[in-house]
Amino acid sequence: MTFVFYLLGFVAIVSSICVVSFKNPIHSALGLVAALFSTAGIYILLNAEFIAVLEVIIYAGAIMVLFLFVLMCLNIRELKMMPQFNILRPIAIVVGAFLLVYIVIIIIQSNFGNFTGVYNEAKIIELGGNAKALGQVLYSRFLLPFEIISILLLVAMIGAITLMKEGLRGK
Amino acid sequence: MEITLTHYLILAAVMFGLGIIGFITRRNMVTVLMSVELMLNAVNINFIAFARHFQQLSGQVMSLFIITIAACEAAVGLAIIIVLFRSRRSINVDDANILKY
């Protein structure tokens, strides 16, 4: 367990570094896919198999393919020519590192208490697995947010289509 | 050593920090969006780690919503990038400095 966590964490962090540091955006995208994969592994360690699989299907299978698509539809030669990093890069790294250290210190110092809810491992097995338990919660307690989020998805879809149509008419 | 909540939180914090660095330093709009995805992902880890710690499913439901929002954001963001590329021939963040074109 411990070893698996450290392995996945290492892969996640290294591939995140790849995402922000690689010059070629397509290599960055590949790094992001690796990061998503290791996060999915971490979700499995946290007993959230359903979210892990969804992460792979939606994030890695749909969103990242969309990113790659856009990168390939844009002119690759021009992409290679453009400057990839800001002038402020060193300063940004220092500021980011400070922020990071600050967050880590806060995490280490804080005490998260020992509140225990009802959904412990035995209860989830009794309910018939992670997916079923999640479905029951999603369709009872979180029904309204769920419907709202589906409308948001619809709006985003229509928005994306209209944007593309506008761009075509402008030509 | 046992893996506690703190380990997961620190991992998420590191990923979030890297996402912020990428968001600030990159000039390519697509990579900027990718950094945003990285940050959302880090937040997701936090949610699920807390869900496990407090033995609640709300955290997992929230991460489901975040994945949905990430999908919306990617769709609209990439559409905007393509429209910008058509009118400017560039996806440099610094070139997108006029609100109306």
Add this chain to the structure above:
Amino acid sequence: MDGMILKIIFILIKILIIFGATMFIAGWTTWVERKIIGHMQLRLGVMRTGPHGLLQPLADGVKLFFKESIVPEGCDRATFELAPILSLVPAIMSLAIVPFADKITIAGRTFEPFVANLNIGILYIFAWSSLSPYGLIFAGWSSNNKYSLLGSLRAAALVISYEIPFGFSIIGVLMMVGTMNLIDIVHAQPDIFHYFIFRQPLAALIFFISIVAETNRCPLDLAEAESELVAGYFTEFSGMRFSFFFLAEYISMFVIASMFTVFFLGGWHGPVLPPILWFLIKTYLIVISYMWLRATLPRIRYDQMMSFCWKVLLPLSILNIFLTACYIN
């Protein structure tokens, strides 16, 4: 502790057997395909190597193994190396949960003829099949060739579009069974009257059409439309790298055909013959019907296929979900 190690060794042996058998089947499927298409077109097909060309796959394998693997100039080296692996790995990984037969109890020990039994088995298959575009995209992009890039973009757009009716068509089955476990789905169809192909005919049809597109087979194989795009995304690949793509295509064909067997043809259930044989026979019938399609139908134009997916298959699959919901209540 000893039991643990024994268990791990046992699982490893199982993986090796399934992997080896699949490689064998995938290899000889190429022979079957050439023979069947040959006879359908009134030719003999391969004849030279061995009786009726039976050793042809072996010869092909040896040839591909010893051939020089050319790396074209100006290609992106890292992704060029990675692309064949990225296309082969999802195909092999999804093999893990193909349920070849039910649990068998021999002398008090239960033996499971599959590697894993997951509660979210269907989603596992989807997860790996949603990763298959990566191999295509990186292969096309990295080889620095416009035909490859066009082929790979077409293929990836096709695969992610057809993934939606592919997923939606199974939801009808899921609603009737109430589980995502593949073994339980097979248990829900004990005899021919309970096969989902009769209870969900529309879903079966949609599923069949979308798996042809998912595996990039003719008549929906725009990725490698040789009349327009040379060989599509793997034009620049040769030697072992090419054989990786080839194997990936045949393994994923086998895996997805076995999924059709699990969802719609009652898996291993059948009279007289042992279950594992029934499973393989049903799966192979699907694979052969793929070849039949390839031999008889012309290739369909790209825009026709996309509009067919979004304007016909997707509404039909949603209609199927709606009708199933009405039926259940």
